[in-house]
Amino acid sequence: MKNFVVKTIANAGALAVAIWLLQDITLSGGGTGRKALTLILVALLFGVVNFVVKPIVKLLTFPLFTLTLGLITLVVNALMLLLTSWLAGLFNLSFHVHGFWTAVLGGLIISIVSWALNVVLPDED
Structure with missing residues (x-):
């Protein structure tokens, strides 16, 4: 359970950085x-999309991963962000x-920030 919370916090932080850096990724409405x-709800939704949909897409596009030496990951991450x-x-x-x-660009930012936050935050179960 603690691992789930840590990953959700990391996703929320990464999404917040992407929203802050890119004007075309918006989070509007209400107060702070x-x-x-x-x-937090978008981070949960993003986590579910990455847990359920992303492995299926990676499996179906495996030849492209091999052909592009993994660069197709940028496109897959972008599609997961658009789906979210x-x-x-x-x-x-x-x-x-x-x-x-x-x-x-948002997927790239989220990947880097999420990786960094997962390194810093504890991940014990």
């Missing part, structure tokens, strides 16, 4: 408390990613 709650944005709209969460190239 409302935005923090929305950010779409699902957030369905759940009336005020998180939106505007455009594919913004999603590519």
Whole structure:
């Protein structure tokens, strides 16, 4: 359970950095408390998307991973971020990613920040 909480906090922090750095990734509405709650919910949604959908996409695109020496990972991460944005709209969460190239850059930022936060934060169960 502690590992799940740590990963969710890392996702929320990484999403917050991407929102802060890129003007085309937005989190709007309400005050600070409302935005923090929305950010945690989006981080949970992002975690579920990465846990359920990403392995299936990686399996189906395995030849492209081999052909591009793993660079297709940037595209897969962007698609997971766009899917999270779409699902957030369905759940009336005020998180939106505007455009594919913004999603590519956002996915790269989220990957780097999430990796760094997972190194720093404890991961014991």
